[in-house]
Amino acid sequence: MDPKHRSVLQRNRVTLVVDLKPSELYDGLLEKGIFTQDMIDEIKNSGTRRDQARQLLCDLEKRGSQAFPCFIQCLRDAGQLPLAELLLGGEAPVQPLVPTALEDIRPVLQPLPVCMYFFLWTPAIIDNNNFECSLYSPESEYRIPRPPRRTRKDSIQTYKMDASPCGHCLIINNVKFEPNADLSDRKGSNVDCDKLEKRFKSLNFIVRVKTNLRYKQIRHELCVLSKIDHSQFDCCVVIILSHGTEVNHNRFPGAVHGVDGPAVPVQFITNYLNGQHCPSLQGKPKLFFIQACGGGEKDTGFEVSPDEVEPYMGGADDQTDAMPMSSSSDSISTSDEPDARATLPTPSDILVSYSTFPGFVSWRDPLSGSWYVEILDNILEENADANDLVTMLMMVNNEVSQNSAKGLYKQMPGSFNFLRKLLYFQTQSQGQTPA
Incomplete structure (x- = not known):
C-alpha cells in the first residue's frame, strides 16, 4: 500500500474502528480480490465488531497498491459515505474531551477532623530489648490499636x-x-496424548482425540466444538499438541501448525469458545493447554545459588517443538531437532496455559514425551483433590523451570489467566465417575 494511504488509515484509525461496519464490506472486498475467503473468515472470528474492524484495517495495509481505492469504493457501495469522505480528505468531528460545566464533576471537599496523633518510639519491650514503633495520643497516653487487616x-x-x-x-x-510443511515429525507426542486423554477422563470430561489435522481441519474441529450445546456442562477444555511459532497478536501470543504447514493463531483458537461465538459457555471456564514452541529462541537461563533449584538433566535426545534451524555456532548434537518456526468478546473466563514463554522453544523427549505435559499430568494426579488450577499451574512452572536440556537449555511455562473464580476439578476421590 502507498505510504500516503497507509498514513491516512492510521491517522483515522480511532474513528474507523468506532464507526466502521465490517460485515457490509466483506462481499465487496472478496469480489475485488483484496481479501481471500480465509482472510474474511479470520476477520469474522477475531471478536466483536470493533475487533473485526481493527483486524480488517491491519490486514488492509498489507494488500497492495489497489487496496485503498477498492476500500473507498466498498465504503461507498455499502452506504458508509461519511467514512469514505473522511479518508478522501474530510475531517472527523472533534468531540469535547471534558464537560463544559466543570462544577458538575468536581468532588465536594470536606475538612477532616484534626487529631494530635504521632508516631513515637516507645519503650515497649517485645523480646530482648527490641523496641517497637507505636501510635500515641499525647492527651490520653495510651496506645491506639491498629485496625484489623482487611x-x-x-x-x-x-x-x-x-x-x-x-x-x-x-x-x-x-x-x-x-513433506511440504518443512516440519519434522513430533516423536513422543503420542505419549503426551495418551497421558492427557486418561487424565481428563479421570477428571470427568468427555474426551475426543483428533490426530494429524491440517490447518482447515483444526479450525473445523474448533467450530464443531463451539456449536455444541454446553448448557448442561460446567467447563470446556482444548489441548493442542503440535509445532508452534511466534506471530503478531493483540490478545494471546503464538500459533500452532497444522500438519500441512499453515499455523492457526492462539487468539483465533480462543475466539471460537468466547461468549459471542459460543453463548452456552458464557460465564463458564474455558481452558486451553498449548504444548508447542512459542518461537525459535533457546533459553540458557541464569546462575542461581545451588540450594535454589534441584536440577533435572533432560534426556540426550530431547527435542523442541519449533522449525528446524541450523547454525555453524550451534553446539547441540545432531540428535537435537528443533522443530518450530524461528474479550466474551473479551477473554473473561478463559485461561491459556503455554508450555513455554512466548518466543522460546519447548522441549520434548522422544520416549517420555514433553517436559510440560509429563509434569502437568503428575501435578494433576497428585494435587487436583486439594488445589485449584492456578495454584497447580504454578507448581508446573516451578518443576519445569528446574529441567535442563543437554545441561544447558531451560524452559519456562506460563499462563494468560482471565478466570474470575477459583477452579477445582472433579476427582474420583470426590465420588465422581469418569466419563
Whole structure:
C-alpha cells in the first residue's frame, strides 16, 4: 500500500474502528480480490465488531497498491459515505474531551477532623530489648490499636464444577507432518496424548482425540466444538499438541501448525469458545493447554545459588517443538531437532496455559514425551483433590523451570489467566465417575 494511504488509515484509525461496519464490506472486498475467503473468515472470528474492524484495517495495509481505492469504493457501495469522505480528505468531528460545566464533576471537599496523633518510639519491650514503633495520643497516653487487616480472600468465589460429565475436552495431536510443511515429525507426542486423554477422563470430561489435522481441519474441529450445546456442562477444555511459532497478536501470543504447514493463531483458537461465538459457555471456564514452541529462541537461563533449584538433566535426545534451524555456532548434537518456526468478546473466563514463554522453544523427549505435559499430568494426579488450577499451574512452572536440556537449555511455562473464580476439578476421590 502507498505510504500516503497507509498514513491516512492510521491517522483515522480511532474513528474507523468506532464507526466502521465490517460485515457490509466483506462481499465487496472478496469480489475485488483484496481479501481471500480465509482472510474474511479470520476477520469474522477475531471478536466483536470493533475487533473485526481493527483486524480488517491491519490486514488492509498489507494488500497492495489497489487496496485503498477498492476500500473507498466498498465504503461507498455499502452506504458508509461519511467514512469514505473522511479518508478522501474530510475531517472527523472533534468531540469535547471534558464537560463544559466543570462544577458538575468536581468532588465536594470536606475538612477532616484534626487529631494530635504521632508516631513515637516507645519503650515497649517485645523480646530482648527490641523496641517497637507505636501510635500515641499525647492527651490520653495510651496506645491506639491498629485496625484489623482487611482481606478479600474469603470473598473469592469458585466455579460450579459438579456437572456429570463436567464438560467436553478436545485434544488435537499433530505428530506426522506433510513433506511440504518443512516440519519434522513430533516423536513422543503420542505419549503426551495418551497421558492427557486418561487424565481428563479421570477428571470427568468427555474426551475426543483428533490426530494429524491440517490447518482447515483444526479450525473445523474448533467450530464443531463451539456449536455444541454446553448448557448442561460446567467447563470446556482444548489441548493442542503440535509445532508452534511466534506471530503478531493483540490478545494471546503464538500459533500452532497444522500438519500441512499453515499455523492457526492462539487468539483465533480462543475466539471460537468466547461468549459471542459460543453463548452456552458464557460465564463458564474455558481452558486451553498449548504444548508447542512459542518461537525459535533457546533459553540458557541464569546462575542461581545451588540450594535454589534441584536440577533435572533432560534426556540426550530431547527435542523442541519449533522449525528446524541450523547454525555453524550451534553446539547441540545432531540428535537435537528443533522443530518450530524461528474479550466474551473479551477473554473473561478463559485461561491459556503455554508450555513455554512466548518466543522460546519447548522441549520434548522422544520416549517420555514433553517436559510440560509429563509434569502437568503428575501435578494433576497428585494435587487436583486439594488445589485449584492456578495454584497447580504454578507448581508446573516451578518443576519445569528446574529441567535442563543437554545441561544447558531451560524452559519456562506460563499462563494468560482471565478466570474470575477459583477452579477445582472433579476427582474420583470426590465420588465422581469418569466419563
